[in-house]
Amino acid sequence: MINYKEEIIRLKEEKNIVILAHYYMRDEIQELADYIGDSYYLSKIGLDVPHDIIAFCGVHFMAESAKILSPHKKVLLPNMNATCSMVEMATKKEVLKLKEKYKDAKIVSYVNSSTEVKSISDACCTSSNAYDVIQNIDAEEIIFVPDQHLGSYIQEKVDHKRIILWNGFCCVHHNIRAKDVLHYKEKANQELQILVHPECRAEVRDLADFVGSTGQMIQYVGQRNEKDFLVVTEEGIFYELKNKYPDRRFHSLNILCGPMKCITLQDLYECLLYEKNEIILEESLREKAEKSLVNMLTLSEKK
Ligand code: SF4
Numbered sequence: 001m002i003n004y005k006e007e008i009i010r011l012k013e014e015k016n017i018v019i020l021a022h023y024y025m026r027d028e029i030q031e032l033a034d035y036i037g038d039s040y041y042l043s044k045i046g047l048d049v050p051h052d053i054i055a056f057c058g059v060h061f062m063a064e065s066a067k068i069l070s071p072h073k074k075v076l077l078p079n080m081n082a083t084c085s086m087v088e089m090a091t092k093k094e095v096l097k098l099k100e101k102y103k104d105a106k107i108v109s110y111v112n113s114s115t116e117v118k119s120i121s122d123a124c125c126t127s128s129n130a131y132d133v134i135q136n137i138d139a140e141e142i143i144f145v146p147d148q149h150l151g152s153y154i155q156e157k158v159d160h161k162r163i164i165l166w167n168g169f170c171c172v173h174h175n176i177r178a179k180d181v182l183h184y185k186e187k188a189n190q191e192l193q194i195l196v197h198p199e200c201r202a203e204v205r206d207l208a209d210f211v212g213s214t215g216q217m218i219q220y221v222g223q224r225n226e227k228d229f230l231v232v233t234e235e236g237i238f239y240e241l242k243n244k245y246p247d248r249r250f251h252s253l254n255i256l257c258g259p260m261k262c263i264t265l266q267d268l269y270e271c272l273l274y275e276k277n278e279i280i281l282e283e284s285l286r287e288k289a290e291k292s293l294v295n296m297l298t299l300s301e302k303k
Pocket residue numbers: 059083084085086112170171172173234257258259260
């Protein structure tokens with residue numbers, strides 16, 4: 001029987017492959033990764049690492065973004081079924097149609113969008129830099145696709161700009177209701193810090209002590225003295241939280257993203273062994289999409 005863990009370690013060293021993993025991956029995948037993080041962190045790391053091959057343990061758009069930014073690297077996705085349904089909620093044709101209506105608006109696409117949509121966007125953003133990108137982009141009107149909840153969250157914070165929302169959503173975070181959080185709180189009957197991902201509905205965000213991306217939530221816990229945290233996002237985040245803060249207690253609503261969880265150790269092993277599931281992009285499309293990702297990196301670091 002194959003010892004996947006040992007084989008993955010051997011193969012990545014032998015072939016000089018770097019493994020990047022999102023915080024929502026299974027624990028055993030995060031354990032073997034060279035870098036774990038949210039999509040913003042991983043997009044930057046993919047650029048910086050010297051390796052020629054990246055095994056991207058995340059969903060398809062993340063591996064595509066790594067390929068867009070690093071065209072000369074071989075980017076592999078261990079399981080091609082790891083796709084995010086939010087990506088399908090906005091097509092290039094539909095977005096261009098909306099743009100006809102709002103000619104002066106700039107298009108900001110959440111990184112959870114297709115390469116085609118990125119290619120017609122003025123900038124991309126992730127949940128950790130959406131505020132900075134919207135704040136710093138040179139436009140008063142912004143078409144924000146596809147996540148309506150992240151868009152409305154940023155609109156609450158940036159009131160001097162108008163954000164035209166799309167009707168997309170993350171089916172995992174969108175399903176959580178305020179009553180789920182309130183019910184947990186009541187049952188727990190104790191003080192809880194409530195951390196909520198901005199892909200959640202406003203009714204859930206309104207209950208939060210802190211709203212932020214996975215990376216920002218992890219940072220936030222480190223800045224607090226409280227012991228108990230109800231973490232309202234995909235439960236893969238608990239791997240890093242428990243490793244980093246063993247003295248804290250993390251409470252869960254058992255939120256799972258199926259596509260994130262579909263990558264197994266066997267998939268990763270076969271991906272490294274055969275170097276299979278390479279992300280291939282048409283070059284002119286990639287170049288256009290690259291501009292929006294590079295703009296994201298610039299705008300999110302602009303003071
Ligand atoms: S958690 Fe939501 S946004 Fe993230 S990959 Fe899963 S479905 Fe897509």
